[in-house]
Amino acid sequence: MIKKLGIPKEVKQDEGRVALIPEHITQFTGLADIFVETQAGVGSGFTDEDYKQAGAKIVSSAEELYGTAQIICKVKEPQSEEFELLNSDHVLFGYLHLASNLSLTKILLEKKLTGIATEMIMSGKEYPLLIPMSKIAGNLAIQKGMQFLEYSSKGKGLLLSSLSGEKNSKVTVIGCGEVGRSSIHKSIQIGASVTAIDINEDILNELKNQYGENITTLVSGSESATNAIRSADLVVGAVLLPGRKPPIVITEEDISSMEKGSVIVDVAIDQGGCVEGVKPNTHSEPFEIRSGVIVSAIANLPGAVPKTSSIELSTNLQKYVDYLLVENWFDEYKNNESLRPSLQIHNGLLLSEEVADSLSLTLSKLV
Template structure:
């Protein structure tokens, strides 16, 4: 970005968690500022990983562009704050290319690959689980892992669980997707068409359930009720990757890496928001690989011309100048929306 003639400002120690010290940013031509307040005050284009938190709401201003994950359908307070600030907010997770979500994919990969790992840890007796080893041992059966959703995160979760020698069931409504999984994995991952009856049947026999469903731009559907959890095996574990979009289990609520789990009936829930934050070095580079081309477009052209020239980026526009632009976000909160086409004329 510096080579393109732009000034780049970084909050002091912003990269330390990802093993990127200040000196590396300075060597690339960036300027280090002492506080986040200073970065927000001077920046025309703000880049983040997660949606703004309450302490950041007052820092946003009209004429500024924010490019980050937003997940607004699951957060009315953040939506209201963006509207009130007048900022232009573009969401990584709704940028869409050929019905795919290229800026969500790397974090979905990370979360999907982490899910069997954290689930296996939660299954340990000391952590409240059944005391089951995911892959079993000679003469003792492996754990049964049920993955709800065959998208990027779900397939990555199923693949890692299979590699850990668990018995894996992948469920999705898209039979063509399941057929593709069968072709690639040759039956090592069992595939089932997802419906309420089959979900109930599979979960009652599951040791680990991984929720990985996504409806772009809107809240995740609720697939697992409190009543169903009450009938699951004692010590079973449910990992909700969909928590950033509201979660797909009725009893899901966001937790932290410091306190990741809680009990529901006799089962253990793991609902950490921003799972990739546990492996920030990997996540930072994975996300930068896919976001940088769009960042360059926004910096070089401004948000309006960048969106005019790139239909995929334009779909990322969620809020502009006090109005919701992304229809699914507006619908989630009972708001009206401003059609995208009106802003790009």
């Protein structure tokens, strides 16, 4: 039977991304009927007409989209206004980040739908759907940090970029994976003095080899790492323990020891945040001020540049949508080592050990 694939308009605040762009849905014609909610692509520069030309049917409301489609292909986790639209026939396919979201996890379990967390799809040891967004987020963490350091943002009024080749600003990056490396690269490009902190010494050695004198590398938790956090103009928190809540690597005491007007960008907020006591912000209200320090935690940073982000996301996502369109799709996800970590919710069962651990819920097993 031909599947019905739906692409809703994202409703998370300031979220302009769309999961699949018109160019990438043409390949599904014949395998699935594609339904797109009107204006779903507009934030990324794609019109309803573009989707129609690619073979999709435009539906006029979220109710119609969720009522018609079985596979819901979206970017961000469902928001409260979407909960009532979900039903047990749905395969929900998107970034779910359940480890930090008990209420959403419970709702998805109650709905008895299938929830596939795209951030947990693996290729070898990598997370191919997290990587492109992480690269963008790491870049944006510096872009946002530069803006928050401005006087009008209540920052210390410091230009992060070097004017004369001398390094007049300090950036500390904690967690040197995809996000961290992107932040490090951009900070070095603009001439900041950069310190990289990680628990993985191999990663730190690689960075030292790559950037030489332009970078200081420190092991997480050391006294010098604490000093590098407290003396920085901009700190980027980008740690990850896959599928779990991140550790707290920036404490209240660190914040109160920093110079007033300094900035912290907690990129790990989508998993719950790595700054003590952090609360999620939005692009419209991007930070709070704590002890005179600007603390920003925007869970959908790539949503700031939806055109770039949607193209990157859709390019990487399309291949995994393909797996959902075959007759035995559930077995594909259940039995394939790379796909299995993303199959987190099914028919009222919680199948992710990391989510169960993080939220103290019972793990179920498929028989």
